[in-house]
Amino acid sequence: MTTAATTRSAPSHLTRLKRRTGGGEALVGFLLLGMLVFIAAGAPWIAPHDPEAIATGRVLGPPDLGHLFGSDALGRDVFSRVLYAFRVSLSVAIGSVILAALIGVPIGLIAGYRGGRVDAMLMRPLDLLLALPALLLAIALIAIIGPGALTVLVAAALIYVPILARVVRGSVMVTKQMPYVDAARARGVAERSVMIRHVLPNSVGPAVIQGTVLMGFAIQIEAALSFLGLGAQPPTPSLGVMLSDGRDVLTQAPWVEIFPGLAIAITVLALTLVGDGLRRRLDPRGMAR
Amino acid sequence: MSAPLGTPATGRVLDVQRLGVRFAVQDEVVSAVSNVSLTIDAGEIVGVVGESGCGKSTLAMAIMGLLGSTAHITGRVELLGRDLAGLTVEERRQVRGDRMSMIFQDPLTSLDPAFGVGDQVAETIRAHRTVTPAEARARAIGLLESVGIPAAATRYSDPPHRLSGGMRQRVVIATALANDPALLIADEPSTALDVTIQAQLLSLLRDQRDARGMAILLITHDLGVVAQLCDRVAVMYAGQLVETATVEQVFRAPRHPYTQALLAAQPSAGLARGSLRVIGGQVPDLSDPPPGCRFAPRCPLVRPECDTPPELLAAQPGHSVACWADPATHPGAAATASSTGAPRGAAA
Numbered sequence: 001m002t003t004a005a006t007t008r009s010a011p012s013h014l015t016r017l018k019r020r021t022g023g024g025e026a027l028v029g030f031l032l033l034g035m036l037v038f039i040a041a042g043a044p045w046i047a048p049h050d051p052e053a054i055a056t057g058r059v060l061g062p063p064d065l066g067h068l069f070g071s072d073a074l075g076r077d078v079f080s081r082v083l084y085a086f087r088v089s090l091s092v093a094i095g096s097v098i099l100a101a102l103i104g105v106p107i108g109l110i111a112g113y114r115g116g117r118v119d120a121m122l123m124r125p126l127d128l129l130l131a132l133p134a135l136l137l138a139i140a141l142i143a144i145i146g147p148g149a150l151t152v153l154v155a156a157a158l159i160y161v162p163i164l165a166r167v168v169r170g171s172v173m174v175t176k177q178m179p180y181v182d183a184a185r186a187r188g189v190a191e192r193s194v195m196i197r198h199v200l201p202n203s204v205g206p207a208v209i210q211g212t213v214l215m216g217f218a219i220q221i222e223a224a225l226s227f228l229g230l231g232a233q234p235p236t237p238s239l240g241v242m243l244s245d246g247r248d249v250l251t252q253a254p255w256v257e258i259f260p261g262l263a264i265a266i267t268v269l270a271l272t273l274v275g276d277g278l279r280r281r282l283d284p285r286g287m288a289r
Numbered sequence: 290m291s292a293p294l295g296t297p298a299t300g301r302v303l304d305v306q307r308l309g310v311r312f313a314v315q316d317e318v319v320s321a322v323s324n325v326s327l328t329i330d331a332g333e334i335v336g337v338v339g340e341s342g343c344g345k346s347t348l349a350m351a352i353m354g355l356l357g358s359t360a361h362i363t364g365r366v367e368l369l370g371r372d373l374a375g376l377t378v379e380e381r382r383q384v385r386g387d388r389m390s391m392i393f394q395d396p397l398t399s400l401d402p403a404f405g406v407g408d409q410v411a412e413t414i415r416a417h418r419t420v421t422p423a424e425a426r427a428r429a430i431g432l433l434e435s436v437g438i439p440a441a442a443t444r445y446s447d448p449p450h451r452l453s454g455g456m457r458q459r460v461v462i463a464t465a466l467a468n469d470p471a472l473l474i475a476d477e478p479s480t481a482l483d484v485t486i487q488a489q490l491l492s493l494l495r496d497q498r499d500a501r502g503m504a505i506l507l508i509t510h511d512l513g514v515v516a517q518l519c520d521r522v523a524v525m526y527a528g529q530l531v532e533t534a535t536v537e538q539v540f541r542a543p544r545h546p547y548t549q550a551l552l553a554a555q556p557s558a559g560l561a562r563g564s565l566r567v568i569g570g571q572v573p574d575l576s577d578p579p580p581g582c583r584f585a586p587r588c589p590l591v592r593p594e595c596d597t598p599p600e601l602l603a604a605q606p607g608h609s610v611a612c613w614a615d616p617a618t619h620p621g622a623a624a625t626a627s628s629t630g631a632p633r634g635a636a637a
Binding site for chain 1: 353355382383384385386387390391393394395398399400401402403404409412413416417461464465467468
């Protein structure tokens, strides 16, 4: 970004970092995301107040030095609550994508590699899942299991399994045509090893990219469900719950609404930037650099 | 390095009898390879030449057992006296990369980009031998050095894209030699490389043959490569062998009209501008090939007998040809179309 004065023989650390992460914006994304994860992990130490402590003296208090983001209708510190809510949201986002990947990636790999009837048997039920509107599916699941952050995580994972499986299947179908896959078979590598050692590593790129985008999307799903009262239950702070609370006092105390909204926007932005960077980095055409 | 099946210093390594490969493509059946008989002895380099699409690579893939389930294979392929069609899937896997191995055309894409080059050699060893990872690594480094990769130990973990094309093809050769195969199939091993590197690789293949006594089946469209490297040649046209002979015989006295036309079409340095010789006509559609000799529609010597397929018959020791117009195999060729020349199978 800045004047990275590079000599041809020795690129500066910044240039090398930019290249490794896939461009300047991606670097910003990675830094932002790193900071957010750090904040989420360190919330108990960073938060100046107890996020659930009610202070009747500070109802809808405007932002000041002691309460950076002001306080809400119950006098709770919005800054502390955003930090804790962020913890919940980020865990749901990361957890749901990991859970979905654990199920979806193997399904996509086997379906794409074997093809034919195996493919049909594995993918048809997932297509069915894909046909249902995501939010409806989540709400149905919550109706069965009951609301809560963990349910939201499982619901998001359920929505993501067919998406990730499709992405992996698609790239596996391309990869398995590559000469090095035939070459591995010609060397006598067993089918299962060909699939796991040669096809999978060359096919996960698009799924990794998709995964980061889905994480951003999970933040929004979590917020949406919590906003509807189906996600994390009070008094657990959640970005969606905070948005819902803030809506009622939007005209008197906009800070209650604005800061959780900003937190969502920044997180989704960071994840999108990282996804873009990964796309550039993992794109097969960029491989030879 | 002991091999379970044993590598005979002499004797028959590969015996292909009447091999046919058909692909069912939608409602059409394409016969990519038909009635190909071929033998290779230990230490021999046999070239299969023919133009693009004549079935050379399909022949190689069929021998390796790498054609998918869409291919319908007939005939016999015997490796070291064992019929490969009778083997289970797992037994075939054990043969691949061990008793026979294959080098693919493009070294840029036949190595896994996500793997260190040395790891791919070691993986080949470990797929067939029970050795510790450290042993496999040591052997892989030795192999890489033996095919001319300098500082193999430091190159071991490099991904393929860090190596030049020629170096990559050397790595590919190292993976193919990893378990001391009796048969090495090389499918256009030097086509993707420039001419100087090509010469180096061909001499590397010859040196490895001399050192290990393995048989090599070299698939190429380049007659120059054949002349440099091969002992015997099989000429393929539209999925069939039309002539098999020693290199000398083919270049001195080609018998089949197609071989003659192919040799005549070779450009030479003294050729005047614009005077390239071509073979008139087109390669037949393999989903609907001519009923008899497949070269007949383009052949200058075409005659009525050509409507029945000619057998590959010995014209003289070591030289066989499949042509009704050949005076040695069909003495009364010009007379009538009644000759049915008792097929004696293919002579090697």
